[in-house]
Amino acid sequence: MNYEIGPILMQPDPLRPGFSYKVRNPRCYKAPEIVSFTQILKENYVVEYGQFIRREFAHGRLPVPYFGAYSKPVIVDVLIDKGYYDQLDSFSFAMYVICDVHFYDPVTGEDYYQKYCVNGYHAFYSPSDYFLGVDIYRGERLRLKHHLDDCLVPYIRKAHYDAYAYNFLLKYQPEALEGPCKIDIESLVKAMGYRIQVEQLSRNGKVKAKTIFHTKMVTVYEGDKAVQKLIEGGTILVSSKCDPDYLMNILHECIHIEYHMLFYELQYYYRSLVKLEIPDFDEFFMSEDQQDTIRSMEIQANAISARAVVYKENLDITLENFKDELGRDIHHTDLYGYERLIEHITETYGSYRTTAKNRLHHLGFKRVRGVFEWGDRSYAKAHEIPDDFPDDWTYTLPIEEMSKILGTNLTFDKLVFSGSFVYADGHLCLNHPDYVINFNGRWWLTEKAKKNMAECCLPFRRVYGKENYRYTFGELNKEQQARFYEMAFSAEQLKALEANRDEYLLSLLTVEYEENGVKQTRKMTRGETVKFLMKRSGMTEDAVAEAADCSVETLTALRSKKKYTPRLGTMLAFFTALNLEEVYRNELLIMTKLISEIDSEEYKTYLWFKNTVPGFNVYQVNDYLRSIGKSTWTTGYKPRSKAQKAV
Structure with missing residues (x-):
């Protein structure tokens, strides 16, 4: 996308009498610029x-x-x-x-x-x-x-966020450093020389707050109607005082005011020179470097405001005094104790739940990672996360985020559509009674699953794309425009999951029976296995025979005659017709005493088609084999005869 650059104009420089400032013709700009x-x-x-x-x-x-x-x-x-x-x-x-x-x-x-x-x-x-x-x-x-940096945004190391939060509170509300309490946000804003004003800031309600540094016309909303309103400089606009995140929204803006004033003044200075009117809201374009500047400010405002609202020394006191319902301290409580503690921190300090959770995690309480994880439309039930589980991985994911992976990861698609997993309380979990239970039409994790997530649930790695923020001249902290996830699997996790999945698939090839009043299990016979796999596919016997390009009698013999020994080609056609997983293919080859043929040229031809020709069928393979002068897998589809149907 190209943007026209206009001819150079001359403007007097108000800070250097006698000098002129070279600017590009603002009428040729198609979008605002961060200079x-x-x-x-x-x-x-x-x-x-x-x-x-x-x-x-x-x-x-x-x-x-x-x-x-x-x-x-x-x-x-x-x-x-x-x-x-x-x-x-x-x-x-x-x-x-x-x-x-x-x-x-x-x-x-x-x-x-x-x-x-x-x-x-x-x-x-x-x-x-x-x-x-x-x-x-x-x-x-x-x-x-x-x-x-070049746009006058401070470089702040993560290790210094607490110090910046301390200096901010010491300057504007030192009483908040004296012990656990909620920040008096109105008095803090007043101490900074600003005022709070309630306005509807967007149609969809996503814009919660923003700061107006100098008097200007601002787009606000009355219902769905956008209107222009003159807002005095030194005003923090907030969407609602009833919002439960009201304190955090305002505090975020206060951090912008305290630490990003030079950035704003630079943009104001630039536009006062060029006399440039900036389009509001959707009419904007920013380069990647300019977006990086906005992202940097947002990261700093989020991090410092979180550390200010839950100041570390105050949190230490809260943790020291914490007792769960059984009188246990933070070091000996369970996951539900962590939930209670997070709720207590949220009520005491007026913070987000995620802020309280992250603060505990930063202090070394790693078990808190399994608490208040967002699942499908609500928080998932608390669960244990292994100590060696990386911080950027999760077992919990909303179904809309999980669905974005479909079609992008073949291994994931196979796992999902194998029938081996169900979506339970924000997790893709092995469909096994040890791990999931169906209650009122919804799947839930069992207590065993919650304590052994690595055994039964698919893990996802959070790969965050860069967040894009809107910026309108004179206003900071505009609506977060886009945030997306890309999920990935590690080779180790996939290997472990494949092993669990194969174990589960094999567990289905068992039959329960009772002997002397004791329930026992045995392995299915070949005939029972063939019946199970055909029933699992949802196909009739005729449909399977047609897909395998063989006769119904062949399938009947495979299913019923113990002494019948099929050819390898017949089994490969059966595998293809039902699209069987490797673990089931190997079991059937063992049952038919053909496992030694797994390294044969015929089996390798099957693997070649399976891995390189998506959606291949038996007819394609047979045509190929005929073209090179070799025997086909099967001799052709023969439906059930009238006599057989009558029987």
């Missing part, structure tokens, strides 16, 4: 940086490489390479701009290239100075206290 500060520098300040470096060179203040005793180098060109930014406060930052300088020595005729670091600072509401000094840059790491 980076480095982009502004490269498009508009190259001449000024060149003039500064040449002036320093002319006055002997520019450190230069050694050119030789008689050389007289001159500067040919100066280009801006990249910028590093260090936050000073909410509205200013230090700048370290790396420039590539091209020298030419007329004495030797040689060219030299050297990188320089020009330091300065930018302030949005006071004078700025871009040229405080310059020095040679040899690629060394710059010591930045509060490193910002």
Whole structure:
């Protein structure tokens, strides 16, 4: 998709009297843009940086490489390479701009290239100075206290999220650090100099809150009707104060205000220069780098708000005081105790359940992973997860997410349609009475299954796609636009599941009987196995004979005559007609004393068709065998005679 770029226009730069700012014609834009500060520098300040470096060179203040005793180098060109930014406060930052300088020595005729670091600072509401000094840059790491990216979003390590949450609470609501309590979000917002206003922010209700930094017209809704409303700057819009996640929605916005103000001011600065009206809601386009910037802010706001609402030291006190219904502490409780604890944390702090669960997991309570896992339309029953089960894997998945895998993973399709598994309380579980029970028309996991998930349930690896967020100028935390899952299986898990599935399929080839009042089981005979597999397929005897291109008498003999020894071709045709699994094929080959033929050319021909010709049938194979002058598997379909039907 191509987007037109307009001719360069000139706008006066309000922060540098006498200078003009080069911008692209806003009428040629088809979508809003998130600008980076480095982009502004490269498009508009190259001449000024060149003039500064040449002036320093002319006055002997520019450190230069050694050119030789008689050389007289001159500067040919100066280009801006990249910028590093260090936050000073909410509205200013230090700048370290790396420039590539091209020298030419007329004495030797040689060219030299050297990188320089020009330091300065930018302030949005006071004078700025871009040229405080310059020095040679040899690629060394710059010591930045509060490193910002090109769009002025701070780099924050995961290990520092708790510290950022602590500083935020200390600044705006220090009483929340004194012990377990719920944040007074109204007073916190007031302390930040903002106000809360209730508005319907989307038709579908998915947009819960957003922040308006400067007075502007904002699209809100009255029912299904979109209307424009003038919203004062310094306002946090929220969809409803009755929302159970009201506190978390507002706190998320407060983190944006505290730590992402420079990003917003950069966009405001840019648009005040270009006089660009930004389309709202669906009329937008962002590059992948711009999306990465928005994602970074959302990740930080989610993580820091979670750590602020359930501050670690307060949570430690909660855990120390926790007792389940039997008086056990957190280290000795069961899964239902974890559920009770998560509910208690949610009520005490006003957090999400997922926030409480994740905080416990981060503190090392791995058993909590099997609690409050989202199944089909509700939370699944609590279950044990093995200690060695990776954090990015799950046994629980909504059926709509599971259905997305169908048609994309052949192994998964085979497992699902084999009849070996049922969907039970958000899990694909082996259809075995040890693991599942049907109650009121729904399948549920047994207690044995909940304690031995690796034995009976399909595992899925969560592979998260990048989340895309909408961004409208002047508004942060727009609706999350897309989030998808891609599921995968590990080779080890598949091998274990295949083994469980084969064991289950073999367990069906048994017959229960009673002897001396004691219930016992025995293995099916060949005839009973053939009957079971034909009944399982749902096909009549005539239909199976037609699909196998053989006579009904052949199937009758296979099913009823103990001394009948079929040809390998007959068995291969039967396998193909019923599309039998490998475990059943092997059992029948053993029963017919043909297992030694598994390495024969005829059996390999069957495997070749099965693995390379989707949906192949016996007629195709027989035609192929005739074409190469070999015997066919079967001699042709012969329906039941009238005499046989009468019998």
